[in-house]
Amino acid sequence: MEESKPTNFIRSIIDEDLAAGRIQQVVTRFPPEPNGYLHIGHAKSIVLNFGIAQDYHGRCNLRFDDTNPAKEEEEFVAAIEHDVQWLGYQWDELRFASDYFEQLYTYAIELIEKGLAYVCELSAEQTRAYRGTLKEPGKNSPYRDRSVAENLDLFQRMRAGEFEDGSRVLRAKIDMASPNMNMRDPVLYRIRRGLIHHQTGDAWCLYPMYDFTHPISDALEGITHSLCTLEFEDHRPLYDWVLEHITIACHPRQIEFSRLNLQYTVMSKRKLTQLVDEGLVEGWDDPRMPTIAGLRRRGYTPASIREFCRRIGITKSDNSVEMELLESCIREELEVSAPRRMAVLRPLKLTLSNYPEDKVESLTVVNHPKREEMGTRALPFSREIYIDRHDFTEVAPNKKFKRLVTGGEVRLRYGYVVRCDEVIKNAAGEVVELIGSYDPQTLGKNPQGRKVKGVIHWVSAEHGLPAEIRVYDRLLSHPAPDSDKSVEDWKTHLNPRSLIRYTEARVEPALGEAESLARFQFEREGYFCRDSAATDSLVFNQVVALRDTWAKIAQVINPAP
């Protein structure tokens, strides 16, 4: 897959900084909080940060922003490391913000000594009240003018664990009247006793806030461009304030870009966590999830996700990307790389009465119609085969229909032309079996004197393997479930048909050896991959369907009610 170098406003800025000699080498970082799994939106940031380091021969660190032990877990750090590597990237250094706790503490002392930070004893509610509103200025905390000595003493005792959670915080002394809420004496440190941090254990009961931690962590690592999403734009003045008021050599440039919004899914960690915790999906790696783990199990490749990120670009405008764009990326790759196979989702038996009872032919068929180098495989053909129920109808609904009908003919893919002679029904009048015949003169060549326009796929009844095939649809039935205010609970929009399991499916024998996550095109159906979780049975997940022009035509001919 072609992966040409993208051009965007951030790369333009880097070009300028390099050209002006402001930096010698670009250094970026991807800074996830380990409180959940990575999703496709994170992939956008990963591809941006690591992609820049790669293209500019710079460096990129993976840094866990682990300043809130109440929400973070080791499980998530392991999963995140795995996902980043799976996407095809290797960090230069693996860091944790918690690696810097001691240095951060020292910088806090520096701020206190400069009279730029103070210990505040207002409760959380009082702090909120003192902060003012968007349109009215806040007012100074009564603790704002404590002496440096007193602040130093109190801050040390906060660290020593002398005070209860919430009783005191360290605040920056900036401007309670600032129109930017983030500058109204933001909290720098809060007390969280009795928690076990996944990296530092019980070493601390004092934890720094994001706004204090992030700029310093960036500077300590020599980050040149600190790329983050738009909601941090208002925090940039604070990011800069921190670095301007402490003794530190480096001052990274923060640049914001818009986060990814994908239609018909949810991207917030809170909602994804909800789906997992409430058992609405199988887990973080449920193939319907927009998580990296979910996309991986679904059958998406790292290259297809990178390509998607390249196509959506990087800007500051709000966006709402259509699912079709993502799908087109994986189709494009799988069209050339996936070996073809045949699988019947809804088996309907067809017995060819003029084909010898015990005869079995081994057909040699190509694995890819355009790539001879992908070789061939053996495909057994016999008297009884399964075709898909959708490929048969008693009477053709219109003249464009080109599948099997009573008395009509179709080509069996790679096999013979067959005709349906007789329909067997059950008491309820449902078609349960077909009796037909084949034309022995049509293997690899067209019949004499007539044209057969349809081609359908099939599996030998005796040789086909039972399998379960799972077909997926969008998780939500609303394009923007996050922003729909007309419904109280976004989960109202969950699509009840996001998963359809075909438990009676039959697949051709060659599929029995498919490895976990091996991808195939099931002809006329779509791209599928062997499930990585169900290892003891034959389960295939649909990656994406084939483009289906017929479905659109059928819609027009016979519109859904």
Added chain:
RNA sequence: UGGGCCGUCGCCAAGCGGUAAGGCACCGGGUUUUGAUCCCGGCAUUCGCAGGUUCGAAUCCUGCCGGCCCAGCCA
């Protein structure tokens, strides 16, 4: 006039004063033992709107309109 940011085709997105790239989607037509792929063609006289500057404006200026973000001791 709280502050910050954004508005180019249905969706994403180039464009940086010289006369609207590209991708996805969509609509034709051709090839085809996958209604797939592939191929060929179509798809913004116009850049949120209104003025202004200029020989020339999506690009510069002014004013409107619309949307997003901010009042966690979350990140």
